[in-house]
Amino acid sequence: xxxxxxxxxxxxxxxxxxxxxxxxxxxxxxxxxxxxxxxxxxxxxxxxxxxxxxxxxxxxxxxxxxxxxxxxxxxxxxxxxxxxxxxxxxxxxxxxxxxxxxxxxxxxxxxxxxxxxxxxxxxxxxxxxxxxxxxxxxxxxxxxxxxxxxxxxxxxxxxxxxxxxxxxxxxxxxxxxxxxxxxxxxxxxxxxxxxxxxxxxxxxxxxxxxxxxxxxxxxxxxxxxxxxxxxxxxxxxxxxxxxxxxxxxxxxxxxxxxxxxxxxxxxxxxxxxxxxxxxxxxxxxxxxxxxxxxxxxxxxxxxxxxxxxxxxxxxxxxxxxxxxxxxxxxxxxxxxxxxxx
Numbered sequence: 001x002x003x004x005x006x007x008x009x010x011x012x013x014x015x016x017x018x019x020x021x022x023x024x025x026x027x028x029x030x031x032x033x034x035x036x037x038x039x040x041x042x043x044x045x046x047x048x049x050x051x052x053x054x055x056x057x058x059x060x061x062x063x064x065x066x067x068x069x070x071x072x073x074x075x076x077x078x079x080x081x082x083x084x085x086x087x088x089x090x091x092x093x094x095x096x097x098x099x100x101x102x103x104x105x106x107x108x109x110x111x112x113x114x115x116x117x118x119x120x121x122x123x124x125x126x127x128x129x130x131x132x133x134x135x136x137x138x139x140x141x142x143x144x145x146x147x148x149x150x151x152x153x154x155x156x157x158x159x160x161x162x163x164x165x166x167x168x169x170x171x172x173x174x175x176x177x178x179x180x181x182x183x184x185x186x187x188x189x190x191x192x193x194x195x196x197x198x199x200x201x202x203x204x205x206x207x208x209x210x211x212x213x214x215x216x217x218x219x220x221x222x223x224x225x226x227x228x229x230x231x232x233x234x235x236x237x238x239x240x241x242x243x244x245x246x247x248x249x250x251x252x253x254x255x256x257x258x259x260x261x262x263x264x265x266x267x268x269x270x271x272x273x274x275x276x277x278x279x280x281x282x283x284x285x286x287x288x289x290x291x292x293x294x295x296x297x298x299x300x301x302x303x304x305x306x307x308x309x310x311x312x313x314x315x316x317x318x319x320x321x322x323x324x325x326x327x328x329x330x331x332x333x334x335x336x337x338x339x340x341x
Contacts, residue, residue, distance in 0.1 A: 001031060001032070001033045002031065002032045002033065002340050002341065003032065003033045003034075003035070003340070003341055004027055004032050004033070004034050004035070004066055004334065004339065004340050004341075005034075005035050005037070005061060005063040005064065005065045005066065005339075006020075006023070006024065006027075006034055006035070006036045006037070006055075006065065006066045006067075006068065007036075007037045007039060007065050007066070007067050007068070007069065007075075008020040008023075008036065008037075008038065008039065008067075008068035008069065009038065009039055009040040009041070009068075009069075010036065010038045010040070010041050010042075010048060010052060010056075011040075011041065011042035011043075011046070011048070012042075012043075012046040012047065012048050012049065012052075013042065013045065013046050013156075013209060014156050014158075015135070015156070015234075015236035015237070016087075017042065018135050018236075019068075019132065019135075019236070020068055021048065021049055021052050022133065022135065022136070022323055023066075023068065023330075024036060024051065024052055024055055025049070025051060025323065026323045026324070026326065026327040026330075027327070027331075028051060028055075029323075029324075029327070030327055030331060032331070032340060034055045035055060035057045035061075036052070036055040036056055036057065037056075037057055037058075037059065037061075038056060039069065039073075041056075045209040046209060046211065062080055063080070063341075064080060064081040064082065064338050064339040064341060065081070065082045065083075065339065066082070066083055066085065066334060066339050067082045067083070067084045067085065067104070068084075068085045069084070069085075069086075070086070070087075070088070071086050071088050071093050071094075071097045071101060072094070072097055074100060075100065075103075081105055081337070081338055081339065082103075082104050082105060082339065083104060083105055083106045083107075083108060083333065083334055083337050083339045084101060084104040084106075084107050084108070085107075085108045085109070086101070086107055086108070086109050086114070086118070087109060087110060087114065087233030087234055087255070088114055088117070088118075088233050089163060089231045089232060089233050089254070089275075089279065089285065090231060090275035090279040090282045090283045090284065090285050091117050091120075091275070091282075091283030091284045091285065092117070092121055092275075092281075092282045092283025092284075093117070093118065093121040093123070093282070094282065095121075095122070098121055098122050098123055101118075101123055101125065102123060102124050102125050104125050105125065105126075105337040105338070105339070106125055106126045106127070106128060106333060106336075106337045107123060107125050107126065107127045107128070108127075108128045108129075108130050108330065108333060109127065109128075109129060109130070109233075110129065110130060110131050110132045110233065110234045110255060110258065111129065111131075111233065111234060111254065111255040111257070111258050112129060112257075112258070113253075113254050113255060113257060113258075114233055114254075114255065115127045115129050117283070128329075128333045130326060130329045130330045130333070131258055131259075131321060131325075131326065131329075132234050132236075132321065132326055133321045133322050133323045133325070133326045134236075134239050134240060134243045134318050134321050134322070135212070135236055135240060136212065136323075137212035137213060137215075137216055138212075138215075138216050138219070138240045138243035138244055138318075139216075139243060139244070139315075140243070140244065140245045140312075140315040141216070141219075141220035141244050141245055142245070143223070143245065143308050143311065147182060148182045148183060148184050149182060149183050149184070149223050149224075149300075149301050149304070150183075150184045150185075150186060150221060150222050150223050150224075151169075151173060151183070151184070151185045151186070151222065151223065151224050151225075151226050151297060151300075152185070152186040152187075152188065152218070152219070152221075152222040152224070152225050152226065152241075153166050153169040153170075153185070153186075153187055153188075153225070153226045153227065153228065154166075154187070154188035154189070154218075154237055155188075155189060155193075155229070155237070156189070156190050156193070157189055157190060157193040157194070157195070158190060158193065159277070159278060160277075160278075161193070161194070161195065162230075162276055162277040163229060163230050163231060163275075163277065163279070163285070164228075164229050165228040165229055165230050165288065166187060166189070166195050166228065167195060167196060168228040168288055168290055168293060169185070169187075169226045169228045169293065170185065170187070170195070170196075170197065170198070170203065171290055172226075172228075172290055172293035172294045172297055173185045173202075173203070173226075173297065174198055174200065175290070175294045176294045176297045176298050176301075177202075177297075177301075180301075181202075183202060183301065184202050184203075184204060185202060185203045185204070185226075186204050186206070186218070186221070186222060187203060187204065187205045187206070188205075188206045188210070188215075188218060189205065189206070189207055190207065190209075191207050191208060191209065193207070206218070215240070216240075216244060219240060219241050219244040219246055220244050220245075220246075222241070222246050223246070223300070223304070223307060224246060224247050224248075224249060224297075224300045224307060225237070225238065225241035225246050225247070225248050225249070226248075226249045226250075226293070226297065227241075227248055227249065227250035227251075227256070228250075228268075228288050228293060229250070229251075229256075230251075230273075230275075230285045230286055230287060230288065231253065231254040231255075231275070231285035231286060232254050232255045232256050233254065233255045234255040234256075234258070235254070235255050235256040238250055238256055238259075238260055238265075239259055239318055239321060241314070242259070242260075242264055242265075242311075242314030242315060242317060242318040243314075243315060243318035243319075244315070245311040245312060245314065245315040246311050246314070247264065247265045247266065247300070247307045247310035247311045247314060248260060248264060248265035248266075248314065249265055249266045249268060249293065249296045249297065249300065250265060250267070250268060251267070251268045251269075251270045251286045251288050252267045253270060253285075253286040254285070254286065259317060259318070259321060263310070263313050263317075264310055264311075264313045264314035264317055265310055265314065266296040266299060266300065266310075267296075268288045268289065268292045268293055268296060269288075269289040269291075269292035270286035270287055270288050270289055270292075271286070271287050271289065272284045272285070272286065272287070273285065273286075273287040
């Protein structure tokens, strides 16, 4: 049996952790034995799948490695060969990171935007674009009539509140509907996340962890998903909303532009602004225009049949983004560069 050594963070809660669990599932489905060294691991509140636990090894080994880490990660020098999967959320890489990245045999990234930015930052290692997938458990749910129109926004903030920008969705909702009774904004955040909220009973916050089944129901209970993020390297949440059949309001920028446009939602105007917080001095990203968010939220409220049509379009498009399709592109890259052995 062919083998692969993988170095990554693992959890069954965040998009990043679930992505890596799915990589392991995809390799196993392809008949590849995976040994996974977890640089970070969380088994609570959602336990890791048994196949992930079965793949864990206690420490790093000097084998060819599939490295799934942020660009700031410092790989061990004893690793003899690596292909590095990188997702980044602003336009610039630190030059010190580029030097480390270029010691890889190849770079894999899911978006044209990341690939272009990495090249512009001086990465000379071969760069392969391999689009990601919809996380498992998300499928089309028919729209149901109800006595209110429901918007939703979500994000696992954890130091990323400035980039996820949920406050912009809250501000836009309050501006668009100061006195409208038959609207609601659902806000899904982590248990320990903080977001400033007005005293408005129409804004409903869910802080507890939701399973994949509960999250799909959460999306299905929306009429429109609002994604005010300033940048994503990929962005699982808009794609999950699309898979469920809900239109998306978002900037067509960064990784989201791989699968989102005005045929599946409403595009928000934006301006290029310097990145901040943990991305300080790492280039620019898209600052959504709050007035454009307001206009799009009002438009969605007044054009409900069109929103249903856009949601149907999105669910069909999301079907293309499967784990199988990702693996069909990723595995040959790893084979070419000697990481599968």
